[in-house]
Amino acid sequence: MAASAGGSGRQTLTEINVTPLVDVMLVLLIIFMVTAPLIQQGVEVNLPDARAKSVEADEQKLVLSIKSDKSLYLGSSRDAARIPFDLLEERLRTNSRAMKDKELFLMADRALPYGFVVDVMATVQRAGIVNVGMITNPAANQVREVKAEGVR
Numbered sequence: 001m002a003a004s005a006g007g008s009g010r011q012t013l014t015e016i017n018v019t020p021l022v023d024v025m026l027v028l029l030i031i032f033m034v035t036a037p038l039i040q041q042g043v044e045v046n047l048p049d050a051r052a053k054s055v056e057a058d059e060q061k062l063v064l065s066i067k068s069d070k071s072l073y074l075g076s077s078r079d080a081a082r083i084p085f086d087l088l089e090e091r092l093r094t095n096s097r098a099m100k101d102k103e104l105f106l107m108a109d110r111a112l113p114y115g116f117v118v119d120v121m122a123t124v125q126r127a128g129i130v131n132v133g134m135i136t137n138p139a140a141n142q143v144r145e146v147k148a149e150g151v152r
Helices: 019-039 085-094 096-101 114-126 140-151
Strands: 002-004 011-013 063-066 072-074 081-083 103-108 131-134
Touching: 063 114, 072 085, 081 085, 085 096, 085 114, 096 103, 103 114, 114 131
Parallel strands: 063 103, 103 131
Antiparallel strands: 002 011, 063 072, 072 081
């Protein structure tokens, strides 16, 4: 559809060219498809085994992860942000979710020294968080018992 622009013989194009828009959208789609699996990996922590009942959680809880190199990550496993140890107390105090729930789950690598984990827990308590839960892997024989109960 072209409209006449007077007697000069020039025509004005009134249609929108969507080809560049489609090209940009396809490039963005490819970028998101490639990066999405990389984002979902989370923090890799070698958890200790424990013989305890698993807790069913209805909602995502705030998790503090500690890797074997003593690096700290705050957030759920999908959206964890690295935090230096000396800023941990300040970041927890300014975290609205932590202050509202007064609850945090600690996921510490089994290779960490016990003293470092205790220092982190003391820092968490100084920040005003009174409920600290520990995340562990179920013990191997407990997994077999649960599977056997499900078969009956």
